[in-house]
């Protein structure tokens with residue numbers, strides 16, 4: 001992962017929405033990046049988020065940018081509003097009694113990797129009721145081999161063992177938490193569907209996930225949890241690294257029990273193999289679609305956009 005990233009695709013500016021795409025407020029709207037700027041996104045939906053919703057989406061996006069993907073972003077020089085890249089990153093050492101010790105490691109020694117969760121198909125599309133025991137949730141990483149990670153961090157491991165008196169059984173240079181990841185997936189998918197189809201073309205299904213404000217903890221809102229289980233999923237397969245694409249979003253329509261649903265497919269970090277996800281963003285309102293602008297009228301015109309990037 002020792003290369004820097006250069007975003008080469010042109011920015012995309014969609015038509016202004018004029019309403020908050022999450023709560024429909026009409027005052028003090030600001031522009032919304034469909035994929036966060038911090039993850040390299042440059043497709044903008046102008047006038048699309050109110051201050052209250054922006055506060056919530058900003059929190060989980062910050063968690064991804066400054067915590068889960070922080071070392072990857074810093075090493076690969078992802079776009080950043082303030083490029084104050086740190087000198088040290090955290091590594092978690094897992095001890096024999098399952099407790100953890102977090103240690104700061106200088107950037108040069110930090111074994112940077114991409115860590116994601118791969119998900120199985122969502123309950124609506126698989127037709128299976130959600131069962132937490134059978135749903136695929138697979139940790140996946142792309143980085144130096146585990147033995148090498150362990151070897152590089154051996155001096156730190158020795159120190160942790162010396163201070164704690166316990167054996168180290170694992171090291172984890174990067175993590176991601178499922179809930180903020182699902183919130184970010186929902187936000188990107190919902191914003192993209194609004195950009196392509198218009199705000200009133202579908203009945204939104206994942207806004208409860210996006211707006212469930214539970215930083216650093218598990219969600220407690222039953223509606224949000226159910227929406228996550230029913231509408232957010234992915235593929236547990238392994239994918240080849242894509243040479244030129246950083247992220248790719250595409251829209252499709254799926255019919256389930258006679259109803260048409262808009263589904264957004266997201267391939268994140270394709271350049272590193274990455275993970276493919278899908279979010280059922282809403283039930284289509286076919287009448288509103290018929291009345292919409294001609295460019296949006298045909299489902300055949302459903303969009304697909306990529307953030308292109310090169311290793312520089």
Ligand SMILES: [Zn+2]
Nearest residue numbers: 020023050053
């Ligand atoms: Zn709002």
